[in-house]
Amino acid sequence: MKKLGIVLLALVLCLGSALALAEYPDRPVTMIIPYAAGGTTDVYGRTLAALLEEQLGQSITVVNQGGASGSIGSQYVYDQPADGYTLLVCAETMGTYRTMGVCDLGYDNFTVISPLVGDPKIIVVGKDSPYNTLEELLAAIKEKPGKVTMAHSGPGGSGHNQGLVLGVFGYDVAMISFDSGNAALLGVIGGQVDFTNPNISTLGSYIESGEVKPLAVFASERLEAYPDIPAFTEVVPEAEKYLDIPYTVLTFCVKAGTPDDVVAALKDATKTVLASDTWQEFVRKNAANRIFEQYTTDEEIKGFYDHWQSVVCWMQYDAGVAPVSPETYGIERP
Amino acid sequence: MKQKCLHNHSLQEGVLFLLLGGALLRYGLDSHSKSFNKDWTQSAYLFPVIVALLLGALAVMLLVQGVRAADEKQAARGGEARRVLVVLGMTLAYYLALAVIRMPYLAATVFSLTLTLSTFEVATFAFLLVLMLYLGVRSRKVLLTVPLATTVFLSVMFRTLLRVLLP
Amino acid sequence: MADILSVLSVKFVLLVFLGSVAGLFVGAIPGLSVSMATALLVSITYTWQTNDALAMVMGVYVVGVFSGAVSAILINIPGAPSSVVTTLDGYPLARKGQAYKALYYATIYSFIGSVFGLVALALLAGPVSRLAIKFRPMDYFLLALFGLATVGSVTSKNYVKGLISAALGLIVSMIGLDPLVGTPRLTLGISQLRGGISTVPALVGLFGFAEVLSVIFDGHMSQTVESMGHERMSLREVLRHWKLSLYSSLLGTLVGALPGAGGPVAAFLSYNEAKRLIKKPEVPFGEGAVEGIVASESSNNACIGGALIPMLTLAVPGDAVTAIILSVFYVHGLKPGPMFIRESASSFHAILLASFIACGALLVLGLLVAPRISKVISVPKNILLPIVTVLCVVGAFACNNRLFDVGLMFVFGLVGFLMRRRGYPAAPMVLALVLGKTMDSNFRRAMALAAVADNPLVSLFGHPITAFLLVCTVLVVLSNIPFFKRLTHRKKA
Structure with a gap:
């Protein structure tokens, strides 16, 4: 009788521990995309979700919760329990919410599963523009400070930040904010604005069709897909220290405090997905920066985001764009 | 006369919208003076101020209508x-x-x-x-x-x- | 022609029909929107072949836009902002027992409008997109202003009240993060308001819940429609309005091609034009004139073809639905842009073919469903209203997955109810809410461009499109001011 009791007890304990260790995920998962459907974040997020579904063996419902530079959706994820059942694919604005006074969230509030991609930016002018090279454009900016117009995709976004980098080196441009990178590009094609800096994924075939003239890649290296377009640092070498980071950064994360085994399961699955042919092909087609291969260990990832935050937040604050000092949040000057 | 004014819908609404427009104008001007961007053309509060002025003007027109129609009897539809x-x-x-x-x-x-x-x-x-x-x-x-x-x-x-x- | 037909297969046609049936449901149920359905389809069709995915999506899109008119006519709740205009004459007609007639007209003219827009897409995509690029920030602002100026006049006998409703809508649209600088405005410290107020809770509240409250207030619970007319209509009789329909379709296609304006503006402009052109309709406008339905439905369906033009040739979505269709393209590795029609000809043909088949499905479904669904109007109100209330709640919730929007829906419902009681039309408010952000950002963008230009005034107004829109807007406003109205009447007399 006593034996039977012990066996039963052992059985219950086994069951109990089995329940506690029930494999994540044991029910459908939600992925929040804090932007409207159709944007860069949405496209990469959905592609990731579809591939991740196969790895996790559970369906992933993708929900777009756009608005307020992505802070609404991010806040929603932050308000959910840290159990790994609500995932977030966010863009770089996550790093600047606090200093821009949008909300109190930052990368620290989330555990990064993996950086995804960076979208390279290219400086372009319209086909009828008098400027044919980056040198000519920069000379014109020097000559008429504040008169040459630049279209960008919105305050605190990657395009705006790029304009601020120009400002750091004494190139004073009139920045005109548009609703999206694409709208900014159309402003240039329509001849209303002098130049802009679209993400390569939205630039699409405008270069081939000849509607725009590409002047430079806004990075320290040329792109594999467009070897003829010079890198920005070839003309302005001193910009090097601002250009070692991509300005459009997509990140896959969950709320901070998610149990380690769940994070590990997600990391494993994501690693497989990011190495898959479908993903690689997709990234190659879009000529994206492969930051998911550059930063893989926890230290590298943390180092990357800390550095990014410090460069961008301070630049925005110094330019008078961000109302809150990065010091308030302990972000050191680069 | 006073009695009539109080029951005149156009006058009631005119006053309400005038107040609303005034509050919005105040909000726009106040917030603009507090924000660190002092350029009106790029201010987030330019549009609110314009709409506030528009609403104010419309409210005045409603008041004028109300005064003109003050003598007409307005039968309020009864309901539950x-x-x-x-x-x-x-x-x-x-x-x-x-x-x-x-x-x-x-x-x-x-x-x-x-x-x-x-x-x-x-x-x-x-x-x-x-x-x-x-x-x-x-x-x-x-x-x-x-x-x-x-x-x-x-x-x-x-x-x-x-x-x-x-x- | 041969390569156009090469996409055709039984499966392709079936998928379009499947999408069409889904679109009929989604569009007709208040609160469920076509954009929601297409967003869902992006996930479902991810693993499909591109053409199959396009077939289904186009089916939902084309028929979904039409079926917004069904609920607009039968229960006075437009399925989407672009069907708001259809309520103006559709609902009065239905209440006279002629719901079937209203639905029949809506079906026929939605079909004509859709086909017109798609033909324009097939033949004139290049020129239209070049025209769209010419629109400057100031032009977008003026176009929206023009829309608001006309909506004030068509929806209310009292122009001032119409404009006040529009002004209130503009104030609501300002709530949330400002589009250019990113500072929170009018959020009253409520964090959920930072994202702004979505159209769906406002639309569902102002029309749906307000309607429920109004009927309850009036207390005609068991009132049924007097006689359900099932008059036979000859097609010839119905097609009498083809001129108006073509004109409305043209307006719809052009406005649809301008990103950001879209269906609601097109429908209001066409309605205004119909009112201006047709001096003696059989039934006055606003009391069940079929001309109103013709104008509204032709133009909002023509917007489909129009909105696809900038999406395919410029990768700029014309409205919320095309924004999502754009992500279908990206997810399937297609790159819309200036080279799209030439480089991805087969996808372009698939879109055209799917849309034309969907037009056929629209006609078939519309004619099949109209006589059956028109009986909804005879369901006793005390059964219908509770169901409508629940639909309002679910619809408001589903647009952003948050209960906060349901609360907003109640507030808008109460406001809409009070506005109705005092003779303020709700339509201008909805239109202003849809257009507010565009107006705000484009106005300031125009100012910013003018500020650095050598001659600010020329930069603002010195362009032909701008001048034209400015004149139109001024004329609409002046023609509605009593003083000028009297002046023109005297001249005629």
Whole structure:
């Protein structure tokens, strides 16, 4: 009788521990995309979700919760329990919410599963523009400070930040904010604005069709897909220290405090997905920066985001764009 | 005369909108002076100020209309305001039920369609039943079938087919 | 022609039909929107072949836009902002027992409008997109202003009240993060308001819940429609309005091609034009004139073809639905842009073919469903209203997955109810809410461009399109001011 009791007890304990260790995920998962459907974040997020579904063996419902530079959706994820059942694919604005006074969230509030991609930016002018090279454009900016117009995709976004980098080196441009990178590009094609800096994924075939003239890649290296377009640092070498980071950064994360085994399961699955042919092909087609291969260990990832935050937040604050000092949040000057 | 003014709808509304416009103007000007961007063309408060001025002008026109029509008698259409309040109360209760009560999910699969029983289903069924009773439906058959059919239809449609996260 | 037909297969046609049936449901149920359905389809069709996915999506899109008119006519709740205009004459007609007639007209003219827009897409995509690029920030602002100026006049006998409703809508649209600088405005410290107020809770509240409250207030619970007319209509009789329909379709296509304006503006402009052109309709406008339905439905369906033009040739979505269709393209590795029609000809043909098949499905479904669904109007109100209330709640919730929007829906419902009681039309408010952000950001963008230009005034107004829109807007406003109205009447007399 006593034996039977012990066996039963052992059985219950086994069951109990089995329940506690029930494999994540044991029910459908939600992925929040804090932007409207159709944007860069949405496209990469959905592609990731579809591939991740196969790895996790559970369906992933993708929900777009756009608005307020992505802070609404991010806040929603932050308000959910840290159990790994609500995932977030966010863009770089996550790093600047606090200093821009949008909300109190930052990368620290989330555990990064993996950086995804960076979208390279290219400086372009319209086909009828008098400027044919980056040198000519920069000379014109020097000559008429504040008169040459630049279209960008919105305050605190990657395009705006790029304009601020120009400002750091004494190139004073009139920045005109548009609703999206694409709208900014159309402003240039329509001849209303002098130049802009679209993400390569939205630039699409405008270069081939000849509607725009590409002047430079806004990075320290040329792109594999467009070897003829010079890198920005070839003309302005001193910009090097601002250009070692991509300005459009997509990140896959969950709320901070998610149990380690769940994070590990997600990391494993994501690693497989990011190495898959479908993903690689997709990234190659879009000529994206492969930051998911550059930063893989926890230290590298943390180092990357800390550095990014410090460069961008301070630049925005110094330019008078961000109302809150990065010091308030302990972000050191680069 | 005074009595008339108080009961004149155009005058009431004119004053209301004038106040609203004034408040918006005040808000726009105040906020602009506090923001660190001092350039009006790029200010976030340019548009609010313009709309406030527009609303103010429209309110004045409404007041003018009101003064002109002050002598005309305005027959207010009678209605059942109490019923509206009761229905508002019911919907508020429904809203609170959805917001506050957390029920466990009970799911059953029938012909590959998942039927779920949770807060939304229970609250919706009850809400429909009570509201229909209040609006004077007396047939038992209708009182049972309509709420049931509606709830099941919505539940299946949203949870299973559209994958919306219902409460 | 041969390569156009090469996409055709039985499966392709079936998928379009499947999408069409889904679109009929989604569009007709208040609160469920076509954009929601297409967003869902992006996930479902991810693993499909591109053409199959396009077939389904186009089916939902084309028929979904039409079926917004069904609920607009039968229960006075437009399925989407672009069907708001259809309520103006559709609902009065239905209440006279002629719901079937209203639905029949809506079906026929939605079909004509859709086909017109798609033909424009097939033949004139290049020129139209070049025209769209010419629109400057100031032009977008003026176009929206023009829309608001006309909506004030067509929806209310009292122009001032119409404009006040529009102004209130503009104030609501300002709530949330400002589009250019990113500072929170009018959020009253409520964090959920930072994202702004979505159209769906406002639309569902102002029309749906307000209607429920109004009927309850009036207390005609068991009132049924007097006689359900099932008059036979000869097609010839119905097609009498083809001129108006073509004109409305042209307006719809052009406005649809301008990103950001879209269906609601097109429908209001066409309605205004119909009112201006047709001096003696059989039934006055606003009391069940079929001309109103013709104008509204032709133009909002023509917007489909129009909105696809900038999406395909410029990768700029014309409205919320095309924004999502754009992500279908990206997810399937297609790159819309200036080279799209030439480089991805087969996808372009698939879109055209799917849309034309969907037009056929629209006609078939519309004619099949109209006589059956028109009986909804005879369901006793005390059964219909509770169901409508629940639909309002679910619809408001589903657009953003948050209960906060349901609360907003109640507030808008109450406001809409009070506005109705005092003779303020709700339509201008909805239109202003849809257009507010565009107006705000484009106005300031125009100012910013003017500020650095050598001659600010020329930069603002010195362009032909701008001048034209400015004149139109001024004329609409002046023609509605009583003083000028009297002046023109005297001249005629």
